[in-house]
Amino acid sequence: MVTIKDIAKLANVSHTTVSRALNDSPLIKPGTKKKIQELAEQLNYTPNFNAKSLVMQKSYTIGLFFTSISNGTSSSFFADTVTGVNSVINEDYNLFVRGIDDYHDFSSIRHHRFDGIILMSQSESDNAFIYHVLNQKIPIVVINREVSDQSIINILSNDREGSCDAVKYLIQNGHKDIAIMEGIKGFKSTIERREGYLQALIDHQIPIRNEYIVDGNYDMESGFRAMGKLLSLKNPPTAVFCSNDDMAVGALNAAFARGLTVPSDISVIGFDDIQSAQYTNPSLTTVKKPIEKISRLGAEKILKVLEEKENKAEKIFVETELILRNSVSARK
Structure with a gap:
C-alpha cells in the first residue's frame, strides 16, 4: 500500500508537504502541488484517515447518540434512526453510535474525536450532555425532543x-x-x-x-x-x-x-x-x-454545518399523520 512517505521520497519533499498538497493547501506552490497530486494518482494512493485527520484537525467521525439504547429505545425506533442518518452520511465519515447512559462522565467526548454530533434526544436528562458538547464547540443537531436553547438546530414532530x-x-x-x-x-x-x-x-x-x-x-x-x-x-x-x-x-x-x-x-x-x-x-x-425522515434531516443539517462552517440555529417541525387500518371499530 502506497503511503505519504513513499510519495514524499519520490517527489523529494517532506511528508508534511505531501499532506498539505493532497489536501489542496494554499501554502504549497501550485507547481509542487500539481506534481505531488499527479504522483499520487499514478500510484493509486488512498488517503489514510488517521494521518489526514492529524493534518486537517478533523476526526472524520460523526456521533449518533441516544438517551439510552438499552432502556426505552425499541429496536424499530433504533433501526429507523440509524437508517435515516446512515442514508445521508457518506463514506467520508465514520458513524459512531452510542447511548448517553453508557458514560459515567463525558470527558472522552472531545472535539478531536467528533466533527459533529446528532442527538436522538428522549429525555431532559440529556441536557447535561448537550451543554458539554456545546462547551467542547462540537456542532450538534438535536432531533426528536424540543430544546429551549435557541442556538441549536432542533428537528422534531408534534x-x-x-x-x-x-x-x-x-x-x-x-x-x-x-x-x-x-x-x-x-x-x-x-x-x-x-x-x-x-x-x-x-x-x-x-x-x-x-x-x-x-x-x-x-x-x-x-x-x-x-x-x-x-x-x-x-x-x-x-x-x-x-x-x-x-x-x-x-x-x-x-x-x-x-x-x-x-x-x-x-x-x-x-x-x-x-x-x-x-x-x-x-x-x-x-x-x-416519521423517525427516519427526522433522522435523515438531522444528518443533512450536520453535514451542512460541517461543510459551510456555519451553524444557523433553527427549529423544524415534521408533521405526524394518523394511519387508518383495522384495529379500531365503531362502538355499537
Whole structure:
C-alpha cells in the first residue's frame, strides 16, 4: 500500500508537504502541488484517515447518540434512526453510535474525536450532555425532543397533536371508555403523548379515569402486562391508546390470550407506525411519526454545518399523520 512517505521520497519533499498538497493547501506552490497530486494518482494512493485527520484537525467521525439504547429505545425506533442518518452520511465519515447512559462522565467526548454530533434526544436528562458538547464547540443537531436553547438546530414532530388526533378518532367512533398505555417515565414523548390523550378527553368533556392510565415501558412485554391490567378492571375500557406500536402489539396479544377479538371487543391504536404495524392481525391503526425522515434531516443539517462552517440555529417541525387500518371499530 502506497503511503505519504513513499510519495514524499519520490517527489523529494517532506511528508508534511505531501499532506498539505493532497489536501489542496494554499501554502504549497501550485507547481509542487500539481506534481505531488499527479504522483499520487499514478500510484493509486488512498488517503489514510488517521494521518489526514492529524493534518486537517478533523476526526472524520460523526456521533449518533441516544438517551439510552438499552432502556426505552425499541429496536424499530433504533433501526429507523440509524437508517435515516446512515442514508445521508457518506463514506467520508465514520458513524459512531452510542447511548448517553453508557458514560459515567463525558470527558472522552472531545472535539478531536467528533466533527459533529446528532442527538436522538428522549429525555431532559440529556441536557447535561448537550451543554458539554456545546462547551467542547462540537456542532450538534438535536432531533426528536424540543430544546429551549435557541442556538441549536432542533428537528422534531408534534407528538402531542398526533396523540390528540388518535384519541379524537376513537371518540368519533363512539368510544368514551378510553385507556392509555404510557411510555417510560421522564421521557419527553411519554409526557407529550399523555398530554394529547388528556386534551382530547377534555375537549369532548369525557371524564378522566385514573384506572385507565397505566404504566408501560415502550416494549411489547409491558404492553402485554398493561393490557392484562386494563382487562381485569371491573369496567374495562372499550378502546386503548398505546404510546408506541411495540406496546400496541403486546396489547393485541393480551386481548387474544383472553379470547377477545380486536376490534369488535376492544379497539387498539398505536403510535410511530413501525414497519410491522401493517402486518399485525388485525393491521394496526397508528400515528405515523416519521423517525427516519427526522433522522435523515438531522444528518443533512450536520453535514451542512460541517461543510459551510456555519451553524444557523433553527427549529423544524415534521408533521405526524394518523394511519387508518383495522384495529379500531365503531362502538355499537
